[in-house]
Amino acid sequence: MSSNRNLILLKRTNKKIVLQCIKENQPISRAEIASKSQISKPTVSLLVDELVQENWVLEKGIGVASSQGGRRPIQLYFNEKAGYVIGTDIGGTKVKTVICDLVGNIICTSSFKTSQYLQTGLLKQIHKEVNGMIQSYQLDSNKILGMGVGVPGITEPNKGVVVEAPSINWVRYPFITEAKRYFSFPIYIDNDVNVAALGEQWLGNAKSKENILFIAVGTGIGSGLIIHNQLYRGSSCAAGEMGYMVTDKNDMKNEFKPIFHRYGYLESVAGGKAIGERLTNLIQQKPGHPLFEEASHSELTGERAFSLAKEGEETARLVVDDAIEHLAYGIINAASLLNPEVIVLGGGVLKSSDYILPRLREIVYHYLPSTVELNTSQLEDHAEVLGAVSLFLREYESVLN
């Protein structure tokens, strides 16, 4: 029983380097890998042969020789169909699942209403959907490497536990343990915002940047941090809670009361829920207002507030612009501290980004000493599922990472 742990580890490492090199430079020849990777030609050849054997790499065609002559190189490609990964985004209203290949091409999608399956079990339904997709698209289930999942709440990724997810009534829910009843492949979970940040870094507006702040502005405000190319979760998995920032000291003195439990200051002045509430209140105090009827009937949504502001409605504009200002200072605070390459905005605000983004940029760029790219999500509602896939690919120990 021989096992040269350390030497074998070295080989694995080199194999990863070679595969990485192919992924980033395909098509590429063995010789070129050798020169780029600081590994000798024979070793590269050996490792490539193994990768080809294992189907991670394909030899496809022959390139052109250099102008000075010489044998033509064998073209190596990363086999992006060598395996498939499932990405799931569990949301308060919808659970969305995709199956992707190894470079993030979405093969198939499926989703269901959260509320409809909360009683019978979300995992059970996810399992059904996944099986359905595998069947319809005739995927080889042996090629499914595993699944990544984004959860709307506080998670402990290393323990596989969802500590608290109010929108789906989970408290200390042992997700991974439960999931093992349905799935035989490895599964990784994380907070939905963290996962979206990974998505943006993998395929979105923060592609291949090292230091990223992803801010999700929806009902509340949360953020995901990627630092030194690594997801940063904080010492107790509570990093990124931008909703708790304070951008107006005076409001705090008047004994600030969050609009509901577990809500921070910033989200209670700049979150979608808060915006809608505030606009509704203001209008209800103006009986002559054209929206008085609507506002008395039911609370206006944040989304509605933004569309009204866009139309030029005065009260809405007041409320919305104030919220944007708060958010801008929150961003300035975060960016002063973190100095990221890029800040990506996601979540519900995306729908009104044409109104919000220029106003945000104006304030942020004015007061921020360092430069930063401030953008909205490119992936939009795909950020989470793709991020979930990315989470899996990062966490799953294989030749792929």
Next chain:
Amino acid sequence: MSSNRNLILLKRTNKKIVLQCIKENQPISRAEIASKSQISKPTVSLLVDELVQENWVLEKGIGVASSQGGRRPIQLYFNEKAGYVIGTDIGGTKVKTVICDLVGNIICTSSFKTSQYLQTGLLKQIHKEVNGMIQSYQLDSNKILGMGVGVPGITEPNKGVVVEAPSINWVRYPFITEAKRYFSFPIYIDNDVNVAALGEQWLGNAKSKENILFIAVGTGIGSGLIIHNQLYRGSSCAAGEMGYMVTDKNDMKNEFKPIFHRYGYLESVAGGKAIGERLTNLIQQKPGHPLFEEASHSELTGERAFSLAKEGEETARLVVDDAIEHLAYGIINAASLLNPEVIVLGGGVLKSSDYILPRLREIVYHYLPSTVELNTSQLEDHAEVLGAVSLFLREYESVLN
């Protein structure tokens, strides 16, 4: 000329693991290292022997056998005197230099006034001081491994350039290049606050924590971040600029003007300079005030403001408490985002920490959702020089890191 790069790298890695293991568990036997480090006994023996040869490790005495008998183990110790490292803190008023052993014991200290040698060159004088210390303490100059330096301004550590350091009139000063004229050993530089953060993590109140925020409150407000055990400098070496945080939106509307160039909002309401200025202004408007004379004569310092507040002087208390509040919200903002294990306060405020710290804690602990340890620096004015030594030990590629 054979050079098995990869294999040699593997050996170096293992050697580092072994030395690390000895550092953390000394005294320790070869056998114990083998079981802890997942490296086989013969390999450990070989590596230890080399480390002993190279003088990094000492065999000192023989331990006791286990109660079940067996040969008594040879006690291995890390040789903390195997080399010495110089740490220098360049400050606006003082340049302080120490020589340390490898675990941070300060062997000797020396300092001089910055202003006195700004013309003739700080490096020249540092060189003199270092030579002086080596002579007086009869240190073997071959054992000096190198030097770390903390600089009060913006630095580009990888290029060895000081981008801007107003207090010592450096603009794009090629520090490392200049230093090579005086010193033959390797030198590393970084921003003074970053360096202080390293110090606190090495030997201070943030000892061996993974995620740390060090905040220096002096004339201005800056911070140093350690994330995943690594110094985080940001994408353009501008991370940690807490001074630019905004904690009161309303002040910004009234076209906030920084009290001087390159000054952010938070430091212009909570920095030492700002506090002194504001108190002076207030008192100057009150002709009957007992401090009217003093304030008219010359501007009060921040330090004076704090001591007055401690004595119970009303106006000072007003000014100081307001500043503390602002700082508290700045800390809340940072901690919400980063969720560090510990926040360490340093800089000028330390002198009044008995007044400040409880008040800060009250606000921070009240509004922060996650828990965090909020403390003042333990190392006080040693944080920077020790951090500079730590910087060197981290950056210098050797068996030590």
Next chain:
DNA sequence: TGTAGGTTAGTTAGGTTAATTAACTAACGA
């Protein structure tokens, strides 16, 4: 048109380095 000479891609053979296992000696307690 065809062939020699130079060039690059990839493989093979032989040798080096480092880590492992298994078996050993050393030293100890009971």
Next chain:
DNA sequence: TCGTTAGTTAATTAACCTAACTAACCTACA
């Protein structure tokens, strides 16, 4: 004396490297 633990030795395994090779191509010149 036996069982146990510390540390070493010898033989083996695994990975990498260099150097020299074959394969395949270009150019140029006869």
